[in-house]
Every structure is written in structure tokens, then in C-alpha cells.
Amino acid sequence: YDSALAQSYQKQFANVEGAAAGKNLGLMSPAAFVDATKAGKEMVALDIRTEAEMALFGLTLPHSLNIPANELFLPENLAKLPTDKPVVVFCKSGARATALGTALRHAGFDNVKILKGGFKGLAAYLGPKEAN
Ligand SMILES: O=S(=O)([O-])[S-]
Numbered sequence: 001y002d003s004a005l006a007q008s009y010q011k012q013f014a015n016v017e018g019a020a021a022g023k024n025l026g027l028m029s030p031a032a033f034v035d036a037t038k039a040g041k042e043m044v045a046l047d048i049r050t051e052a053e054m055a056l057f058g059l060t061l062p063h064s065l066n067i068p069a070n071e072l073f074l075p076e077n078l079a080k081l082p083t084d085k086p087v088v089v090f091c092k093s094g095a096r097a098t099a100l101g102t103a104l105r106h107a108g109f110d111n112v113k114i115l116k117g118g119f120k121g122l123a124a125y126l127g128p129k130e131a132n
Contacts (some may be wrong), residue, residue, distance in 0.1 A: 012106055026105050027098075028088055030125035036086075037061065043086045044098040045115075048072055048100055053092065057119075069096050073103070087112050094118040 015024045036043060045064040047054060054066050067077045069091070081087055087109065089097040094117045101114035115122065 001021045009106065022116070025098075026101060026113050028077045029116050033088060033122065034117055034125065041086075043088055044082055045088050045090055046081070048096055049091050059090065069100050072100055073107075078107075081109060081112075083109065083111055085111065088115050089113070090115050091118045093120045117128045 002039070013025075014077040043063065045059050045061050047059050047064060048067045048069040050068050054068075058066065060063075063079060065087075067080065071077055081104075085105075089112060091097040091100075096116065097114045097118060101112050104112045117124070
């Protein structure tokens with residue numbers, strides 16, 4: 001294996017322990033995302049689902065980007081990601097966002113957060129109380 005890369009990951013994950021483990025992985029709960037959005041905090045939501053999924057439903061937030069996971073690391077797409085405000089990565093259930101968000105963080109995008117549970121988690125959190 002690539003020992004330099006492994007060392008770099010060891011450094012990245014060295015603080016993933018105890019109560020701060022999730023935070024140090026860049027995970028953001030649906031509650032924290034909703035609160036930050038309502039508080040008007042400047043954030044960019046990045047939807048990395050496939051185009052077919054995005055066609056069904058997607059983000060209508062003012063600052064959102066749609067870049068499918070399989071194209072995210074193309075230089076022209078990385079160039080679209082702001083580095084001066086949080087970028088919250090979205091997918092359906094959180095798996096892709098965790099993988100791709102972790103990769104972005106490892107590549108130096110320290111401002112990247114991962115929406116825990118994806119759209120599903122957000123919908124479950126908002127639930128009927130918001131619909132009423
Ligand atoms: O990757 S996923 O959690 O959206 S199915």
C-alpha cells in the first residue's frame with residue numbers, strides 16, 4: 001500500500017474518538033443543518049446524487065450546487081467549491097456524502113461537512129411537524 005497516503009489518513013483521523021468523533025469527521029446532523037439554514041448562516045449545499053435522482057427532487061436553497069459523485073473530482077468541478085464558507089455534502093442516505101466528503105476533506109477542503117443521513121435523514125428530522 002501507499003504508506004505516505006496511509007500516514008496522511010492517520011493524521012486526518014487521529015482525532016476521531018470520543019464524543020467529538022462525528023464532528024471531527026465533518027458530520028453535520030439534520031438538526032444542525034436546519035438551525036444553521038434558519039439562522040441565515042452562509043453555507044453551500046452540494047448535492048452529489050446522480051442526475052436521475054436529482055431530476056426527481058432536489059435542493060431549492062439559494063446556494064446549492066449539483067455535481068454527481070462520479071464527476072466531483074474533475075478539476076473544473078472542484079473549482080466550483082467555495083473554500084471560504086461551509087460546503088455541506090448531500091446524498092440520499094449519507095453513504096456517498098460520507099465517502100466523497102471525507103475524500104474532499106483529505107484533499108484539503110477543510111470547510112466540507114457531511115449531512116448525516118442525507119435527504120432521508122433530513123426528511124425524517126423535519127417530518128410532519130414542518131408540513132403542518
Ligand atoms: O449513497 S446513499 O447513502 O445516498 S444510498
